[in-house]
Amino acid sequence: MDDLASGRPHPRKSAGLALDRRTMFAGLMAASAGWSVSSGAMAAAPMRPFRETGQAIDLWPGTPPGASAQMPVEKIEDRSTIPGSPDRVIHGIARPRMVAFRPERPNGASVLVIPGGGYRWMTLDKGGYQIAQWLTEHGYTAFVLIYRLPGEGWANRADTPLADAQRAIRLIRARSAAWNLAPDRVATLGLSAGGHLCADLASRFTTAAYVPVDAADTLSARPWCAAPIYPVVSMDARIAHAGSREKLLGPDPSPRLEALHSVDRVVTANTPPHFLVHAEDDPTVPVENTLRLRAALKAAGVKVNTHLFDEGGHGFGIWNIAGKPVSAWPDLWLDWAGRVGLG
Template sequence: MDFDRRTLIAGSLAAGALSKGLITSAAAQTAPPGSPGALPPGLPQPTETIDLWPKGAPGMPRTPLTEKFDERSTDALITDRAVYGITRPRMAVFRPDRPNGAAVMITPGGGYKWIVVDKEGYEMARWLTARGFTAFVLFYRLPGDGWASGPDTPLADAQRAIRLIRHRARDFAIDPERVAAMGFSAGGHVCADLAARFSANVYAPVDAADKLSAKPLCAAPMYPVVSMDAAIAHAGSRGLLLGPSPTPALEAAHSPDRNVPADAPPHFLAHAEDDATVPVENTLRLRAALKARGVPVETHLFANGGHGFGLRRAIGKPAEVWPDLWRNWARTVGLG
């Protein structure tokens, strides 16, 4: 879907006005997670959020959850927040000054125990908006918290998020066809699962947005948790997603490499071979599955980088180039 010049200019003006406090966002609902008050100067923080579920998330746990966050950084100029117990899944919105018409939904990691806010969320969103992309950082529900949908809980939120972005495309001056997914570590599992099971029926439709496709234009699972095979799985993510003793069928159902459809979107994969937390075999299995189904895939393996390098931990390492590699690749698949 194409947008005319007037639409793009209007979207850009709205974004600029929002950033200057001239517009009170109608979309701002539940506050962004992990907002402790004083924050480092010069780092834009989101002022706009989109709640995923208008009447509350379905399948609330029997034991009430309380959302909380920890600030794990001891440096006053660097934040490293982690959010637990998400009860109101939502997207934090980052608008560029000059939208390029494309959007990226980001799913940060955290081993399905928590969701990191900064390192794999807001930092990446700022990088994207500086280059014209509208970024949506998704704070999804955690599968070990007792939600009725169990291991499908993060996928339900990811599907709903993509559909909402498309449904509100004009509000953000984006082309609804140019919506990508990017995820890190356990958030990489959410991303890869979405790219494999975008059409799976994992929640009951709630409004018109759910008539839209949840298939991203392209997907970038970064150093992702992929396989639930105990031999290479990240044990913490596997346990919280599937429980202590999953059946082989349950393992297969939630291993994206074993569920790749022929119409899966193009993938960009990156992993460090010295990753001691999520073995690189996870990415290799996903790549092999994509190749076997004829799905376009670009893969970058770095000798050094460890796990969770994101942006800040990649500085000074070969992996530092990965965002530019992703952007160049994104142009080739029509994201821009």
């Protein structure tokens, strides 16, 4: 059954999210068993400083699978309007990789961070590097996944992001001894379309998304746990994020393809525990996506910790949450990660 937010302060404090715990949790209320539905104002917190560090690790030896003769050309665009708060997006990825962020005091666990961007591009900073830096402040080694985008000419477009995510998990496990990491405790956390990939990986980790290339591919791609945050879930045109659906499946997908890539329809009893977050006023990805995923997880007997907030919109991550009910989610994740044995 779901975990219910207890309202007790967590002993760990997120740097840059130094909120008074009584204020933070005052807005949380249990609306029904297994739910956390929040409202009310939160204490203001300063914007966290941003530091770009990390080591890039290529996912594939040589050319990635499914490449065409005309490879995409990588481009990075900065959309920032706030000095000191970068907001870059990246697309045209021909060199899929993960960028490693290492904590000063590692706890042995790692998290694959999957940025969103509607499968059109990836939000490199706000959906990736800033999340990774927050994780390192709590002892987690973080790997930001720079995955190939499905609409950029790759064969088997709909499974191209999944292939990169599977490969990343396997590489982390294959190199865990060299990096002083526990090979089993590898989690995933994804936002928006990255939440779709996060949840897709969690249920389709055995799917043969690519032909094995080396010994790392003998290892499991199943995450220890998964955290899709305001995720794209369904490819049902009635509630799907239209841009993600078109980029992933093409302009006229068959009902079979739509079903296969609707994550709520591929959950199994072997899907790992999930942590779900969504704002009910999300204008971009309807909250029904998270509700469907929760229902599927419950039906399969998978543990799921669900947090809905009455306001917060879409794309809040950790950079745009000061003074909002959604500012509770990072500490809620830290508490949950500890309880499922990750940290």
